[in-house]
Amino acid sequence: SQQGEEDPQALSIQEGENATMNCSYKTSINNLQWYRQNSGRGLVHLILIRSNEREKHSGRLRVTLDTSKKSSSLLITASRAADTASYFCATGFGNEKLTFGTGTRLTIIP
Amino acid sequence: DAEITQSPRHKITETGRQVTLACHQTWNHNNMFWYRQDLGHGLRLIHYSYGVQDTNKGEVSDGYSVSRSNTEDLPLTLESAASSQTSVYFCASSDRGVQDGELFFGEGSRLTVL
Numbered sequence: 001s002q003q004g005e006e007d008p009q010a011l012s013i014q015e016g017e018n019a020t021m022n023c024s025y026k027t028s029i030n031n032l033q034w035y036r037q038n039s040g041r042g043l044v045h046l047i048l049i050r051s052n053e054r055e056k057h058s059g060r061l062r063v064t065l066d067t068s069k070k071s072s073s074l075l076i077t078a079s080r081a082a083d084t085a086s087y088f089c090a091t092g093f094g095n096e097k098l099t100f101g102t103g104t105r106l107t108i109i110p
Numbered sequence: 111d112a113e114i115t116q117s118p119r120h121k122i123t124e125t126g127r128q129v130t131l132a133c134h135q136t137w138n139h140n141n142m143f144w145y146r147q148d149l150g151h152g153l154r155l156i157h158y159s160y161g162v163q164d165t166n167k168g169e170v171s172d173g174y175s176v177s178r179s180n181t182e183d184l185p186l187t188l189e190s191a192a193s194s195q196t197s198v199y200f201c202a203s204s205d206r207g208v209q210d211g212e213l214f215f216g217e218g219s220r221l222t223v224l
Contacts (some may be wrong), residue, residue: 033212042200042215043153088152090213097143097168098213102152 004032004089004101012107019076021104023089024069030093032065032072037086037103046074046087076106084108113137116201116216124224129188131219133201141204142184143213144168144176146197153200159184191223 007022023032031050035043049056049065049072056063062075076083086105090098114135123129133142140161145153145168155168157176165176173195175187188195198220202213 035213035215040218042217043202043213044215045212048212097155097158099155100145100153102150 139203
């Protein structure tokens, strides 16, 4: 069973707008990671946020983590057509393997 | 450049046949993982290994096996393929525990069992 659940399942926005997707999880975590998957390709790591961090930035990406609500959000600012992909959150606890959610499918409309 | 490669990228087989999917990484990572990806289920862990001769079952390991005879390779074997094993399979590797590091994924192997 998935630890993380992304919301929404699908999102379509105009190029240049910001895209926000959310991830909720069920148990304690050490870190939460976000991955991107382009159609027909493997997953690519975007960003890792540890349980003692509240916010992290990487280029146009901003990730927040609220451990009290067991949730995280990924914000992509000034979206581009190349951002069209599926986005997955993954949670890790202790030395256990990562558990992935079912993903948010993001479509950027030119 | 270091990389992780999967082969074959596409395979069609028949029910009952044995199938082996190869995964080879050149990063010298100790940790390797096999996931399957199905619509509506996301990625589910099949087997994983934290080093040579170490293998562990994931959440959907029935019908699959792996062996780790060297650092670079973790082949996934379907002993007797079933239609329910039609899926896209991803291999991944990492050099640190999941509390520290990211996974590096291969491009996937699409398997169809008829």
